[in-house]
Amino acid sequence: MDETVLRRPVSVDAAVMAEQLDKLLEFAERDRITLQVSEFAAGPHPGTSAPFSLFRFGEPELPDMVVTEYLTGALYLDDRKEVSAHLEVLDHMTTHAASAEHTRQILRDTRDGL
Numbered sequence: 255m256d257e258t259v260l261r262r263p264v265s266v267d268a269a270v271m272a273e274q275l276d277k278l279l280e281f282a283e284r285d286r287i288t289l290q291v292s293e294f295a296a297g298p299h300p301g302t303s304a305p306f307s308l309f310r311f312g313e314p315e316l317p318d319m320v321v322t323e324y325l326t327g328a329l330y331l332d333d334r335k336e337v338s339a340h341l342e343v344l345d346h347m348t349t350h351a352a353s354a355e356h357t358r359q360i361l362r363d364t365r366d367g368l
Contacts, residue, residue, distance in 0.1 A: 256292050256302070260364045268368045275365040282358050290351035291360050299350060300343045308337075308344060 264271055282289040292299055306322040320331040320340045331337060352360060 255289065257294050257360075260291065260360070272365060272368050275361055275368075279358060279361050279365070282354065282361065288348075288354050289357055290348060290354060291357045292347060292351045293360075296350045299347050301347045306340055308340060 260275075264274065278289065281287050292301070304322050306320050309319045309321065311318075317332045317334075318337045318341075320337055322329050322331070331340070351357075
């Protein structure tokens with residue numbers, strides 16, 4: 255997740271942002287979820303051009319899928335080349351983002367600063 259989402263207020267009521275940060279912290283503690291913040295200091299990354307989600311399924315016959323949303327809809331990509339390109343971007347992003355542990359600290363610090 256880009257650091258921008260932690261810096262832009264979602265409401266004039268700080269309690270709304272606090273609830274969202276609490277929920278992110280809750281999810282960040284789960285075993286099968288890895289949450290990382292792409293900090294401003296790390297510079298731009300290739301994922302800034304279009305947000306996407308990568309889905310991997312437990313069933314081997316179901317291919318990996320990338321979903322990218324836009325204003326009036328979404329694209330569902332399961333072509334191996336397209337998924338592979340997104341995996342490369344994701345690898346780059348995770349390598350340059352804050353670790354999961356540091357991300358939890360960033361979220362706590364942001365929450366405490368409200």
